[in-house]
Amino acid sequence: MKKIIEGSMAVAEAIRVCRPHVISAYPITPQTHIVENLSQFVADGKLKSEFVNVESEFGAASVVLGASATGARTFSCTTSQGLLLMLEVLYNIAGLRFPVVIVVANRAVSAPINIWCDHQDAVTARDTGWIQLWAEDNQEVYDMCLQAYRIGENPEVSLPVMVNFDGFILTHAFEPVDLIEQKDADEFLPPYKPVQYLTPKNPLTFGLLVDPEYYTETRYRLQKAMEDSKKVIEDVAFEFKKKFGRYSGGLVEKYRLDDAETAVISMGSVTGTIKDVVDNFRDEGKNVGALKIRTLRPFPKEAIYSALKDVKNIIVMEKSISLGLEGVLSTEIKGCFYGKENQPKISGFIVGLGGRDISKDSVRKTILKAEKELVEAEFVDLKYELIGGKLL
Amino acid sequence: MKKPEITESLLAPGHKACAGCGEALAARIIMDAAGPDIIVTAATGCLEVFSTLYPQSAWKMPWIHSLFENSSAVAAGIEVALKALGRENEAKVIAQGGDGATADIGVGCLSGMFERGHDVLYICYDNEAYMNTGIQRSGLTPFEASTTTSPSGEISWGNKTDKKPMPEIAAAHKIPYVATATVGYIKDLEKKVKKALSIKGPKYLQVHCPCPLGWAHDPSLTIKVAKMAVQTGLIPIFEMENGKITSVRKIAKKRPVEEYLKLQARFRHLFKKIGGEEEIKRIQQIADNNIKKYGLM
């Protein structure tokens, strides 16, 4: 059933039908509407979850860790500074192999403090051992929430999943979202059956001290689980499509890439603008396409290579930067082509930091520029008057 | 000789605590008084390190260590999960942490757990410094103890502050049960664990645990040192129920603080340096204040 709802409500509606036993979160802009909606569901008896209001995001992540360890399905939600405050726990949850799901309403990080969208928060958390899904719109984030539990709770995966969608741009946007009935959701997502959990019936010890003799293998298994989860992520997306008619997960989304000479890579809502520009170029007879990264971790390097192996120009437009180098995605995309024949030209642009709008015109100019020359870590729409009149 | 029937502790031997470890003793007593139907969390620290070197564990109940500062929050998560899963009768939840994990780095999560009213017993093993990392001061290190980050020196008498009043801080959260105990009086410790677990809601039990390594006393003297701490008045043993002190362990014969300090090399500088007598008087004052405040005599 389609309803026009706010992005935050879409996430809350998705989580409602996932029936988490325990939700714990701490309010932070622009995530607040999500937890407010969930709290209201619980208050109205529409969602039978324990909702734990905590003293910090660190506490929220720790509460869901403990609940997940006990065999519960769990949910948390945060952004920006909150995600960074969770970071220590995020590593821990992944290392303990608990399939916690969190949604991140992506936002810039301080200083200077800025409450608007970019991707620096979650990109910073890319090495934690969490699967990272990135949504372009509110239907996608809705669908990904259901898929996230299916992926993480698969015993072969046993990994936490972070679903990302753009703060304000999506969290506060009203869009039509096709909502799934509870019984259909239950069929797609059966109750969580943990292999190991805290119970006196099988009194195991979790969270041991692991010395150099054994530590490497724990990281190897984590790495292997991440790699192997790519197949599960795709399988779950196909299964979702079979049941609900939408392929809204998986690793990447190809957009008009057949015979494309130039491809623009992006994550999140900016992909919509890029697709519009691609359409314009196509109308003009230019062979331009786009590739959306839906799964940042595990990094789908095979899928990216196979989608772009015949392209001459790759343009990465990303909303975060590894300061002192370039955008993280730029580096990683380059890695996909290392050692391969016919290497494309790969240019990187930093766009939309701290919520700055990205116009179709800017995207268009950026593409035209990168077709002519190789560009590295260029800040798009830089206001020269704010940095002394010229590039520093 | 045929070995007689043995009842083994819920904290199995083979763990790597130092000989004479007060914390290991306390943990064993507490687990046996509380178990076996318990789920237990632990903060990073000696207790976790000496008991869970992979692939072995000394714990015989379901047990989890996550991080340094979140033992109480993880326990809260366990408690709500048991409730949500309809398994609340399966086990009682116990959170554990050292003095640093409790009074310093984990105090935020602990306060949250208290405030939200989780049915969790929190145990603070107070050995008065960060022993696991090499005897650095914590918020519960006593006045003028020499630690590796509050050393005595030419112009220093050691730790500049007295113990943070954690039991009072816990009680200020209006939780139903707060108590102090010590490995010096094991029956009392057992009794308080059982009593705490009979009460619904958050409970705080702070257990004074001598550390032969960090306090630099002979390992055989762990119990003696613990008892002496009580008998001087430096470590008051009491219970607070719903914010009011309801029982105290009376001191039969008050010992001067020197007798306690002398047993431990962490206070050695007080007896060696000129002016030490004055400093010892200040420590005596802390003991006397406790005696008055808690009505120990």
Next chain:
Amino acid sequence: MAKPEGVVAKPGSSKEYKTGSWRTEKPVFKQDKCTDCRICVMVCPDGVIFGSDKKYYADLDYCKGCGICVEECPVDDIEMVVEVR
């Protein structure tokens, strides 16, 4: 079938490691003046003193030789002796 993925340990598996080798002195229970007060059992940090009916012993596979039992025995019925290995 799914394999358990996290790093876990079996309950009480620490017993595979024998801490008795740390010891230089061992407690000897004289079984002379014992009053069955069981204080030795209670105060052992490692929980390795067992027995009943005035006959107690330390499991030397694990006893670390701290000497608390000797110090706390109210009737001086336990003594530490240097161990020759």
